[in-house]
Structure formats: structure tokens, C-alpha cells
Amino acid sequence: MKRTKMNGLLSGVALACALGTPALADIKIAHVYGKTGPFEAYAKQSHEGLKLGIEYATGGTMEVNGEKIVIIEKDTQLKPDIGKALLEEAYGDDEVDLAVGPVSSGVALAMLPVAEEYEKILIVEPAVADSITGENWNRYIFRTGRNSSQDAVANAVALGGENVHVATLAQDYAFGRDGVSAFREALETTGAEIAHEEYVPTDTTDFTAAAERIFTAMKDLEGEKKLFIIWAGGGNPMGKINAMDPSRFGIEIATGGNILAALTAYKELPGMEGATYYYYEIPQNPVNDWLVKEHFARFDSPPDFFTAGGMSAGIAVVEALKKAGSTDTEDLITAMEGMEWETPKGKMMFRPEDHQALQSMYHFKTVVKDGVDYGVPELVRELTIKDMPIPIRNQ
Template identity: 60%
Template sequence: MKLAARLIGGALAAAVMAAPAFAADPIKIALVHGTSGASFDVYSKQSETGFEMGLEYATKGTMEVNGHKIELIHKDTQFKPDVARAVLAEAYGDDDALIAVGGTSSGVTKGMLPIAKEYKRILLVEPAVADSLTGPDSNRYVFKTSRNSSMDMQAQALALKPGKDLHVATLAQDYAFGRDGIKAFKAALKGTGATVVDEEYAPIKTTDFTAAAERMFNALKDKPGRKVILIYWAGGGDPLGKIAAMDPGRYGIKLSTGGNILPALAAYKAVPGMEGATYYYYEDAKNPINDWLVKEHEKRFGTPPDFFTAGGMAAALAVVKAIETAKTLDTEGLIKAMEGMSWETPKGKMTFRKEDHQALQSMYAFKIKVDPNVKWAIPELTRVITPDEMNIPIGRHDQ
């Protein structure tokens, strides 16, 4: 939908869009991700593959729920906030999508939140991470199946066993994902006695980490006790491998980071024994849904399911559960069904928190194992970190 048309007809469109679907109507779901324009596009493709496989699993291959055929609409945000807003409005308005799922970049997705409110339609956030996506600038039409920065960082803090002897320097990308993540990490350390001695932020496309690494080395090298550089990074650049190559061990400094997609885990072979926490690794979750996903993904694609494949499937399973249980198949009916809803996923049970619509879920602490017969480093499970171990802040309080 063009901008002029949106400005003229927004209120009328919102009223029409909120109308319930009739028995024979298809349910249109828009997948609104960046599939061109950035290295993050691999996350989008995994997410959309997982979503399609999740629909297949949940509907036993019929692609039909309660007599309604599911129709998928694909939209490319190009990783540009203005394009993302335009294609989401187009999905709700011109395409009549009941639900949209996306996006990939946290910064881009944040710009999509007001469009969901304008059209009074559900936006299910997957796989973007930042806490702010369910924060004060969010709204009641936004739900989030992806984990958030607080989950990443509380799990990471638990994996590091923080105490007075722990000193940390951090490296993150200079946008919503990175800054929300480090803010959450510092909050997770509060009261433990651990100290963050340096924070480094770099542009998303940074490939040379020499200057930032030297500043972190200088901040840590003379500290007593345990010294750790925490890296919170998405996409390319390989900061973990490049900083490991600079030999932080000569200062007694260890590296730590969260999990990642399988190709990126190849760089983790440089840090055997490294401890951290992850959202998903296909060998960690033990349940029938994950068993099916692993078997089918390997059969179809020749590889195990990856980080964001599991997230996409979790989102699809949430959508099907909501449609199956909603008393009315419109926005208000879906909101009532989804608030407080629990459902099973490849990671086990997730629950949409009523207050801010963030899905609470388990995380996985790991220790890196290197097997020469495996292309990537293995984040070997040390323990499951359950939702009740994490105190995830409520982001949005209005109803």
C-alpha cells in the first residue's frame, strides 16, 4: 500500500482489517523478513524454513486449521526500516493478512511495531531479539516467540558463575541488539559482585577488531581473579576468531559468547572449553517435536536444523495453537487466546507472558567441544536453564 493511501484510509482499513474470518476464508499469514541486503538474510531463510515446517507438523501436512487453509505471503524488508513499514502495511492492507511474522534485525523490527497498532493486527516477532521489542514503545498487538536480550544475558551470566572475582569487558554491535544485550548483561550481574570494566561498541559491518580488543586487554590485564571478554555479535565479521588469534590468554583473559548458527560455530573451534549459553542447538533439546525437526531437516536439506529454524517452527506452532483455540478468528480473539498461552516447541514448553507478550522459554548452558569429524565446534550441553531461574523484566505494562 502506498503512503498516501495509508494516510487517507488508515482508520477505515484498521476497522475492516479487524473483521473476523468466515468459515471458508483462507487465513493469510505474512512472513516479513529481510531476505536481501545484509548478511543477516541467512537468519531470515532459516526462520522461514522453520515456520513452514512448523505449519506442516502442526497441521499434519494439510496446511489447514479448523477448516481454514493457511496461505503464506512473503515480504522482503531489505533490512531497511522504511521498506519494512511499507511492506508490513501492504501485507495487512492490500493482502489482508491476519497475522504477520517478522522481522530479523531488531532495529528494523522496532520500526514495524506502530504499523501493527495502526492496522490492529497481530505482529509475531521472530527472530529479532532486542528487549525493546516488547518494551514501552511496543503495543498490545505485538507478541514475541524469539528469546530476548535479557534471556541471552541472564543465561550467559549464569554460565559464567559470577562473583567478586569476575571482571568482564564487553564487545557488541552498535545498534538495538547489541546495546540492549549489554544493558541486560550488566543488569544480570547486579548484586553478584562481578564488574564490567569496559564496554566496546562497533558498527554492524566491522571486520577489524584490533583497536577494540587492545582497549579490552588493557582494561582487564591487571585485574585479579577471572578475566573474561564477552562478545555479543550477530552476522559476519568473526570477532571471536579474530580476538582469539590475538592471544588474550597471555594476559589470563578468556573469551565467552552465546551460541550461533552452525557455519559461525566453525570459528568456535579456536576456543575449546569456552563456556557460554545458547538459545538452541539441535542435540540439546530432547522432545518429540525436536526429534521430528532434526530427522526431517536432515532428510530434506542434508544438515541438522539450525538456530533460527527452531525459532521459526516455534512461531508456527504458536500461530496454529492460537487459531485452534481462539473463540473468534479475529485480532481480539487471537489476543485473548495468546495471552498466557503455553505450547510445545522444539525447545520444549514456551509461554506468552500476559503482561508484555514475551515468550518465556529455556536456555542452554554449554562448554565448547572440538571434534575433528564435525565441521563446527559443538556447544556441549552442561545444563538447561529454565525460565524460573531467570528474572526477565516486564517490558510493557499497558494493556
């Protein structure tokens, strides 16, 4: 098991945040995530959710098996090399019992080998790329966040059908390419087909050239035509492409769910359908009721997309520690494989084969409501674990 001393360049990156009194803490958890950078909003939600999840699952004691919990924050700055180094620091110098994070799929892929080298668990939340629990997976990796295939299967159910032609626009990195690959595969069972794929840099703000290529590829096709956008962060491709009037070619824009701030663009597209991971008004269960009530009380706002994900990870940590009865990695792996637990989305289960959390997704239709400054994803149908045959990709 490797023990590496970090140099001084990263000394200012790690921030400690204790739940309880640090001097009494027996259980240390590293949250290694992109606090700064383009996904800062995602990171903030994820961290608040993680703390809320631990609070909820411990009944407010912040203790498991009589031992205090401490969260140590580390900022990857959305850079794979920093994420890798900080996870080494967490497992080595900080001697954390397990880690949670990161936000970015590219950072997550750099971190996976570190968990294997140190023989410590990394719970991936919310990075999405299939390869995390697919070709790059190892037995120390568990993921509470949804993966690209869960996004893809859910959106294929919502959008697919005979004589449906789909173009895709995605960012040119693991999240985007894994997402399109999984979506293409999922669409095959619906009768729909991919007509064109477009990949652009992650920081793209001008989508004119990409949109024109999509329009050229789609304009003469017969049948339903949809442009499915897979995007994380800023840039607003949906609003900018919609302003170019794709409807003149019979093309409808479609996409999955997103954080509340991003849903402002959805208001321009009433009736748009897709599938989402979470919207606070959709799940009906006691955990989500608690989350919504507490979040409004503390922050005067509803919980968002990644708040629910962070809470699911926090609850998973506590339930695993309770079930294992210790912080020993092998005991935790045994406890977590096949483990079921309740989350704001209802039941999740770690699939034993690849440690991916199986979970519900939600087919939605966008509606515009008075007094709401974003397009509301109104539930069409809950897609349960049984409704979605998610491929195992780590074989």
C-alpha cells in the same frame, strides 16, 4: 484503521508463497523478514522453520479450523523504512490476518507502530532487542524469539561469579546495546562486574583498535577476566580477537550460541562456556525429534538456530488460531495471552504482561569432536523458565 496504497517502488519486493492452494486460502499470514542482506542465512532458516511449524501443528493439512493457510513473503532487505512500508502493505492491501518477523531488531522497532495502527498482530521472530517487548511494545506485539534479557540472564548464570571481571564487545545498534544493558543488569546478581564496554559499527571487520582498548582496561585487574562478545552476522570478531592472543593478559573469550556456520570459530576455543538458544542435539522432546528427522530427510543437514525459532512461531500461529476459533485480532489476543505450546525447545508460554515467550535456554561448554568442523556446544545445564527471572520492561 489505516489503509495505505504502496507506490510502485516496492512492487518487486513482495513474493507470494502458498501453503496449499491460494484460490482456496482463507487465512493469510505475512512473513516480513530480511531475505537479502547480511542476515540472509538467518532469514532462510526462519522461513523454513515457519513452514515446518505450520506443517507440524496442522498434521500436514496446512489447514486450521477447515481453512487453508497462505504465507506471503516480503523482503525487508534489512532496512527499517522498507520493513515498515511492507508491513503496511501486508495489513492494508494484502489484508493478511497477522504477520511474523523480522530478523533485525532495528527493523522490528520500525514495524511495531504499524501493528498498533492497523490493530493486527505481529509475532516477532527472531529479532532480540529488549525494547521490542519493553519500552516500544504495544498490545498487538507477541514474541516467540528470545529477548536480550533471556540471553543475558542465561549467560550471566554461565559466566558470572565473585571476582569475575567482564568486558563486552557489541554492535552499535539496538541488538548490541540492549544486550549489554541486560547482561550488565543480570551480572549484578552473580557478584561479577563489567569492567569495560566496547561498541563498534555493525559491519566492522577490523577489531584491532577495539581489542586493544579492551586489553588496556583489563590487563591489570586481579581475578578471572572474560571478554563477552555479542554479535550477529559476519565479521568473525571472536576468531580475529583470539588471534591477538588475549590469553597473554589472562583474558578468556566468551559468547552465546549461534548458527552452525558461526560455530566454526568456536572450534578454536575448546572449553569456552556460554548460553545458547538452541543446538539441535540438546533438547529432548517429540517436537525436536520430528524437526531433526525431517530436516535431515529434506535438506541433508541438521536444523539450525533460527530454524527452531521459525518452527516455534509457526506452531504458535496454528495453536492460537485453533484456540481463538477465528482470525479476529481481539479473539487472538485473548487466546494468546498466557498460552502455552510445545516447541523444539519444549514448552513456551506467552507472558500476559508483555507477550514475551518464556522458554528454556542452555548453558554450554564448547567441545571439539572428530569429524565435526565446528565447536560443539555441549550441554552443561538446561535453564528452565523457572530458573530465569526475566524482567518485565514494558511498564
